[in-house]
Amino acid sequence: IYKVREVKRDGAKYFGPYPSAYAVNEIIDIIGDLFKLRKCSLKLDGTRKCQRPCMYYHINRCTAPCMGNVDMEEYREEVRKAAEFLTGGEDIIKSLTEKMLKASENMDYEEAAKYRDRIKALEVISQKQKIASAAGIDQDVIGSAIGINEACIQIFFIRNGKITGSEHYLLTNIENETREQIISSFLTHFYTGTVYIPKEIYIETQIEDMEVFEKLLSQKRGNKVTIKVPLKGEKSMLIKMTKKNALEILEKGSQRIRKNIEESMKALEGLKDLLGLDKIPERIEAYDISNIQGVQSVGSMVVFERGIPSKSNYRRFRIKTVEGPNDYKSMEEVLERRINRGLSEEKEGFHKMPDLILIDGGRGQTKIGEEVVRSFGLRIPVCGMIKDEKHTTRGLIFENEEIELKKTDPVYQLIYRIQEEAHRFAIDYHRNLRDKTLFKSELDNIELIGEKRKINLLKEFGSVENIKTKSVEELSTVSGMNTRAAEAVYNYFHKKKS
Known part of the structure; x- marks a missing residue:
């Protein structure tokens, strides 16, 4: 008997998945x-x-x-x-x-x-393993509790009709999001990253594009997946239980989050003194460049506010102007695009400039960052985060000087968390790129058909095969479509036939 993390078609008998x-x-x-x-x-x-x-x-x-x-x-x-x-x-x-x-x-x-x-x-x-369903099938039951700036998602895992375990996730910086948005975002991140998708998923409220999401999960699982909102019965009771558990966890978690903020603020005070900054860097943006074997280069931007990850402000940048693996030029492009958008946008996300920029790299990358900031006439301090031979955080580069940090120093622990998060976020992007190939279709090759139109077409007609049979008039009635886009779809499929 072995513990494994993925199911292979190798003739072995698999059991699970289990929650942990x-x-x-x-x-x-x-x-x-x-x-x-x-x-x-x-x-x-x-x-x-x-x-x-x-x-x-x-x-x-x-x-x-x-x-x-x-x-x-x-x-x-x-x-x-x-x-x-x-x-x-x-x-x-x-x-x-x-x-x-x-x-x-x-x-x-x-x-x-x-x-x-x-x-x-x-x-x-x-x-x-308490009995939760007479049906004896695999199901996940998901409930939430929403606070002012935090939320908790609770999941019950039901396998073969029995509750085999549960898991919870604390989310922060959600003050501008609705319950529906929080649950939708969680489902997307959780099920595109997990190795197993159950046959049925129960949630507490309807979410946007639920049918499309069902189709994507069904494609990944290999057979039909349904997402349901129970109004009565045993699943409704289980939803209430998950919500009750989530609320209890959120109350305890909020206390822990407040404690984390207090500890983080002490570390930020130490960072301010270490670098000789004018004020505490309450908003820190950290950048990392990564690629897969020299292709698909991407820049990641993670944001820490008061020492806590602000995931709603994270951004990714597909490198557009640089060919091949060139970290210096890629970093230059990312920072220029970020600052340009920050100066031109008024909406949340980019308009708020950082108090400190951290770059995953040495003197070369740090110098690039300083030059970009100066070219815009801004005065934002730029630091490089350097690693040792074991690829672990070692210290900082600031004003061309290397500053070593002790691992017991709260400043080191903060920088380590930021550097690891920036790297994780970039790697996740590549994993998502790989996962997205599961959901590609011929519609991706058609001019004027973006992600939203593709989703609306699939929602309306069910499959690409059905779309091929529709007229221009029928295609143009779909939400978000117009005559030009409908003609592009029609011509693409009918020219291929001819």
Whole structure:
């Protein structure tokens, strides 16, 4: 039995997913105690034997089939029981109870005690996996609690009709977002990043483009996924439970967030003194350039306000003017575009200039940043974040001087968090680019058809095949479409035929 992070079509039998690595490890431990299955990957054919058993045999967690200590049919039966346990376990408990009683009648109390211990362990797991649905299918139930500037999302994971676990996520800087926007954004980030998508997802309120999102998830899962808003019944009760749990967590989380802000402000005060700044850098923007083997270069901008990530202000920049992997020119382009938009836009996001710019790089990248800022006539301090040979934060470059930081220094811990977040955000972009290839269609190749029109066309007609059969008049009635765009779609498909 192995712990894995993705399902492959390799003939193996997979169980889960489980809500956390802890839950998986706990179940593997119990299976080790109960069924003593091997943990090695030796190929066993029943004829070859090892010279000595491994450690697990000596601690009574493996029967050592490699040594021939157990009959192959006997071992196969233990594997079958373990698989049955992972799909429910009720029949195993009944069978073990009968064997325990029989052993007790025969006054084999040691054997009876062994069966008793197995039953207790199985019952512990069964109690944790509360029945949530008679349907016996995989479902996620999602609820939320919204505060002034924070929100909490709570998920119940239901697998084979039982609640196998739960997870919660605290979100910050959401003061300008509605509940629907928060849930929609969470679903997008959570399910495009996760390796497993259940058959049914229950949420507390309708979200925009729900049908389109269902289609995208169905495509990723490989069969139909439905998103529902329950108004009554057991799922409605579970939604209420998730919302209640989310509220309790949010109240505790808000206290922790306030504590984090206090600690972050102390670190920012230390950073101000270290660099000799005129004021505390309450808004910090950090930039990182990344690419995949020299292509698809992207700049990432992460924003920390009062030392806390402000994810709604994060931005990504696809590099447009630079060919090949050139971090200096790419950084120059990103900073110029950011500042240009900041000076020309009045809406939230770019108009607010940073108190400090941090760049993931050494003297070269830092100098580029300083030159760009000066070219706009601005006075924003620019710092480089440098790493050691292990690719871990080492210190700062400021005004061409290297400043080493001690790992115990709150300033170091703040800079480390910022640098890691900037890098993570850039890497996530590349992962999303890869994931988006799952949702590509012929519509992406048509001039005048952007993401919004593509979504509206698919929502209206269901598939590309159906779109191909429609006339210009029918296509032009779709939301966001006009005659020119409709003709572009029609001509694209009909010219291909000819």
